[in-house]
Amino acid sequence: MSEHNLAPQIAAYEREIGTLREELLKEIGHLEEKKEEAVKAAANCSQEHLQTLQKRLSALPSTLRTIKTDYASLRSQVRNFSDFYGTAIKEIMAGINEMSEANKDLIEKYRKEVALRRKYHEQLVELKGNIRVLCRVKPVLKEDQHEEGQTVVVTTDPNNESALTVLSKGKAKNFELDKVFHPQATQEEVFQEIEPLITSCIDGYHVCIFAYGQTGSGKTYTMEGSVENPGINQRALKHLFNEIEERKDMWTYTVSVSSVEIYNEVLRDLLSKDGEKLDIKINPDGTGQLHVPGLRVMEVKSFQHIKKVSPRVSSNRITFGTQMNQHSSRSHALLTVTVLGTDLASGAKTTGKLNLVDLAGSERVWKSGAEGERLKEAQNINRSLLALGDVIQALKAHQTHIPFRNSRLTYLLQDSLGKGNKTAMVVQVSSLESNVGETLCSLKFAQRVCKVELGPAARKIETGGHNEIGLHVKVSPTPTTTNIKTSSVTISSKYHRKFSTGKTGDDISVNLA
């Protein structure tokens, strides 16, 4: 092809190229614009971000400063707290140590105080005499109003609590007893006089408290009382358990009770379901002591427990009405409380016994309207009261033979009434003229009892023939008996066994005999 033939084609190409170049340039222009926009946008974006970041960065030191300050303050607070608690704990520990030292000291002092209290108490009771005769004058009640001879002939002296005057056949007869309770005296006032004897029983003495007097004069009221106004028995038992609770860190006690009545010289068990009949026999152990085979003896853990038993005792007691008293008790009722004590430190054992006796009424047979069975009862009652009088008389005269075996009543009181024991008799009297004969009789008997000297009371305490010592032992890794000096004590095999079964570091308390 020639050069002339190609020229138009070349021109067309050149035009086309020109157009394309323009288009290209336009495109490039667009792109440049977009690039600029993009660059601008990118620049804007990082600026904002940077600003935000910068802002946050600039805020950081102050946050850090706050955190640092808070942390520092916290640390100092923690340090202060630990210093404070450290000191406090040290102080508390020192206090605890001091307290346990002081506690030991206190326990020691307390022991001494208890021993002193017992000694002073003993001296007081001995000063008062180991046989105390109290008299309670019964108030004139509505029920007594129907009787003739309503004049009051018995007067007490507000300035002399031992004196009592009875006006009889125009003559004033004066009596001097250990204590006279006027008709308005409360059950609590009467018990206050008896309380030291109950404490003595816990200490290991044998004590007998009995109410004596004509029928209807208030013996049962004084000894048993009512639900709202309990008498000596309930108050004594309450006091006994309170005292035991107070001593629980030093002594343990076991309290048991039995209760019998003597009706027509027949002994009945008031703790049995139907008041089972019993007999008194010579103990086959050869000691010559008396015992009552089959008698129910109940261990009591608390005052509440004993209160549950009391209604059975009361309902089993034989009571009939006489002309003198609608609910006359025709029997002697005995509540016997035995208190076995063990000293936790020395192992010494005490045996206290408390006989609380509500005697049947002393009465003149013709006056109480007693016939047939009632007559037999009255004669038996009078016979046993006579036997009691004989025992008192023999004690008063310091006779070698005391006729305890003349009646079942004195049989049973043998180990708590008499030499070496403590006794209180509450003589109940009516203040009415119609009863003046009985009142004089009772007061004369009371004065006889007043003259009895029982001598110093003997505490029933047993150390088992040897002194028991308490020993505190720590078990070593290889337990051997050589851990303890055995030169003066023997360790029984029982304790060897205890040693070998204890874990290392265990504390074991051992009583070595």
Ligand SMILES: Nc1ncnc2c1ncn2[C@@H]1O[C@H](COP(=O)(O)OP(=O)(O)OP(=O)(O)O)[C@@H](O)[C@H]1O
């Ligand atoms: N101090 C007193 N205060 C109020 N009432 C009393 C007092 N003493 C006795 N009584 C009442 O007098 C009545 C007779 O008393 P209680 O039964 O105690 O006599 P008692 O001597 O036991 O008689 P008995 O020997 O015949 O059994 C009872 O109703 C009793 O509540």
